Amino acid sequence: MLIPIIILLVFISIYLIDRFIDNKLQSKRRRHLKDNWGLPKQNEYFNFYKIKQYFENTDNKKDAFHVISDQINNDLDIDDIFKYLDRTSSKIGQQYLYYKIRNIESKEKVYAFDKLVKIFENDAELRETFQIELSKLNSYQAYDLEKLIHDKIVKPPFQKYLLPLSISVVFVIIIGFFYPKLLILLLPLFFVNSILHYKTKNYINYYLKAVNQLNTSIDIVKKFQKFPFIKQHFGYLSFLDNIKEIRYKIKFIASEKLMSSQVLIIFWLIFELLKIIFNLEAIIFYNFIDDIVKKRKEIDKLFQFIGEVDSAISVASVKHNNKLICQPVFINGKQIEVSEMTHPLIVNCVPNSLQLNDKSLLLTGSNMSGKTTFIRMLAVNSILAETLYFAFAEKFSIPFYKVFSSIRISDDLLEDTSYYLQEVLTIKELIIFSQKQEPCLFVLDEIFKGTNTVERISGGKAILSYLNNEKDIVLVSTHDIELTELLSNNNFELYHFSEQIINNDELFFDHKLKKGKLSTRNAIKILELYNYPKEIINDARKTEKDF
Secondary structure, eight states: OHHHHHHHHHHHHHHHHHHHHHHHHHHHHHHHHHHHTTSOOSSOOOOHHHHTHHHHHOSGGGGOSEEOOHHHHHHTTHHHHHHHHOOOSSHHHHHHHHHHHTEEOOHHHHHHHHHHHHHHHSOHHHHHHHHHHHGGGOSGGGGGHHHHHHOOOOOOGGGGGHHHHHHHHHHHHHHHTTOGGGGGGHHHHHHHHHHHHHHHHHHHHHHHHHHHHHHHHHHHHHHHTTSHHHHHHHOOOHHHHHHHTTHHHHHHHHGGGGGGOSTTHHHHHHHHHHHHHTTHHHHHHHHHHHHHHHTHHHHHHHHHHHHHHHHHHHHHHHHHTOSSOBOOEEOSSSEEEEEEEOOTTSTTOOOEEEEEESOEEEEEEOTTSSHHHHHHHHHHHHHHHHHTSOBSSSEEEEOOOEEEEEOOOOOBTTTTBOHHHHHHHHHHHHHHHHTSSSOEEEEEESTTTTSOHHHHHHHHHHHHHHHSOSSOEEEEEESOHHHHHHHTTTTEEEEEEOEEEETTTEEEEOOOOEESOOOOOOHHHHHHHTTOOHHHHHHHHHHHHTO
């Protein structure tokens, strides 16, 4: 009688200690959340191979208004923007936020997302509660939940033998009650089933992390659905009911994690023997995988729900510590009106404003003056406005347009493609989209810099005039002053960036956007400031006068 009491007291003590430690950790976590609210993640390693998996594999992109391509992603440094914006608490939220930034949906979905963001902005205790729960999905393993949604399931050839072998074991045990000597047949059956069991482990281990995370995700969402605003915002979470049908199988497969518990190791060993001799784990696992394939849409909805909540909290955090952030306005017609716009990655960024009415922008400027940064900045804020419903500006009014770019072009040596040809192919895509109904923003830097001056200017003028139609807006930066003469009468508004020379030996850039055509040049002056030989400078000055 004494031994059961001692065992019971041990389990009660372990439970109470575990609860005490958990409460201490939660209090510590809340303090950490309060102290770091509104701040970027510190010392975070961003595994973009894993982070991008949901975006790259999902079929949901086919329903999007616009998908940010790899070309645009590279041109606008979207991955670096993401690193600044990511304040998610879970790896699922991190994957979904990345997908969200590169997947422009509709104005209605953007407005709905903003309502969710405001809920977390206005209730610190609520968001901390949600962050603590979401942090349970912050282990590296949580990246693997996406496998259950998108992986192609390959079944081993021995699967068809599992059930007959299990039936054979049951049959031998029943007959053994009457003919005990036949129980010896259990030895070869146990041997064969052991081999199949541990072969199955290879498949199970591949999905085990994902199954554990699915189990945790379901528990978290069940807690979230008790909050009234969840039903008001998302409606009834019917995907939970559909996943409940396979919940017991999920728990059975996830029970493998008990290996790590020293308290339960004895029970696990007994359970493991039963699983081996009856092939329980293998049979349930493959049956479970069949169910997973059937329930992928529900699991995807579960993934999206967690991602949407975590992304909303992340955006609320970004907005908290940035004073120069506004809610964008989407307008009809070919207009852009932005005030005091900045770039989130530039420390002490100089704010700039721009107003375009039925015109596009031709931007000239000296080297290093900021013209390329400006057109990138407008494109980045446009994407953030259309995906997360905020912009780094005092005012940001734009059409709800598709964003395209041609800024960083590189030779593709494997495809034997020259710089010029690669740029031709990139701009051809812009031309194709300009022929469609939806409004577009085209962002181009130094068009056709891979060819000679005459053809660069003549080809550039023709293409830019073509892209600058009734519905689309073009932002182009260039060193070619000749383009200003050719395009000023083709509905292009002229702006420029310029510099000043201080003390005859120092270039000063104010990085302020100015209306009109650039009237100064600084390339030769930079050579002079960096002590190039005088004969080079004089020769350059003399040649310059001949143009």
